[in-house]
Amino acid sequence: MIYWRGFFLMHEMDMSMRRGIGFSVGAGVLGLAVLGVSAVPAGAAESDITFSKIVFNGGKPIVVGTVNSVDVSLTFTVKSRVAINDSFDVFAYRGTEGVDYGEIGGLWEQQSACRKSTSGGVTTRTCERIVAVDPRGIQGDLRNLVNSDAKAWKTYGRAFTTGGGSDTDKTSATVSLKRHVRLTVDAAPEPVVAGKTVTVTGKITRANWTSHRYDGYARSSVRLQFKAAGASSYRTVKTVTSSSTGALKATVTASVDGSWRWSYGGNSTSGSQVSVGDYVDVR
Known part of the structure; x- marks a missing residue:
């Protein structure tokens, strides 16, 4: 048995229903949205159930720190030619199927709604979810993350048929997970005489998922x-290296009164960030 551990366990329900969902798989596994499934589930043929249009967080990277909960939207479409029950799932996972695990804790379903229609023997469900990434561990935690997990995660969908089978559909959609960045700023002296020097200092720090700081x-x-x-x-005045x-x-x-700040554009593993502005009175 190969276990895939991913972002989201999805259940079709009315928008008014709000609840947390949690699973534990094996000793030492922490967090929510953790589910063990076989690599190639038995059931309907691949053409009978398909997942598409999977979009996490509006297509933007998910930037995760060490404390604050982050709301994440998820939209997707599932089409079926066979009857499926209320359990259908969309996962984001890391690693390689059958080689290593793709698991993130700290995610749970807050709201869900699916619009359902049937035409030509095909039932289409267009679904919207809001989930939360909560590194504090209130509804799971992120202690299983390490810094190397800041990258693009793959996705797949899975649905159960009313006959007891299941179908898994790998998709081309990905979601980018990034480490949160902080910036501080201090401009001095305040006030300053026109023509004199202002020194702007600060610090850039980044969430360390491995050590949780x-x-x-x-x-x-x-x-x-x-x-x-x-x-x-x-406007940008100059660029410096930390x-x-x-x-x-x-x-x-x-030269003139105004505010100074630091701005970081982000990269493939780290989110973008700007500091607050520090106002300097020039006399």
């Missing part, structure tokens, strides 16, 4: 941005 993000390219008083947007501890520092010449 935020660590300094070394050698990151971060933009220093400025918004003059009365302006509607920030130190081995994630420290940021830049010096600029004071």
Whole structure:
């Protein structure tokens, strides 16, 4: 038996129903949305049940920290030529089928709704879900994540027929899981004389899923941005590289009142982030 552990256990129900769903598979397995299934379930032929249009989080990466719960939307369509019961599932998983596990804890179903129609012998369900990623472990946890899990996760759907069979449909959809980033800023002195130097410091840190803390993000390219008083947007003044501890520092010449901030654009494993603005009065 090969176990696939994934994001979401889905049950078709009315939008008004809200509940948590949890499974435990084997010793030491923590979190929700964990389900063991055979690699090739017996049941209906692949053409009888198909999953498509799977979209997590509106197509945007899911950025996960170490504390705060993150709401995640999921939409998908399932079509069937055979009768299926109320249990049909959409999973995101890591790794390779039959080689390693793809499991994430801390996810549970908050709301669900499916629009159902039948035409030409095919029943179509168009479903919308809201799930939550909760690293605090209130409804599962993320302790099974490690930093190397920040990548694109594969997906598949599975449905059970009323006759007791099941059908699994691998899909081409993926979901990107990224580590949350924090940025701090401090511009000094405040106030400052026009023509004098302002030093802007700060720090960039990133969620460490392996040790469950935020660590300094070394050698990151971060933009220093400025918004003059009365302006509607920030502009980039210069780009700096963080130190081995994630420290940021830049010096600029004071000319007009305004706010300074740091901006990080993100990468394949880390989410984008901007700091708050620090206002400096120029006299």
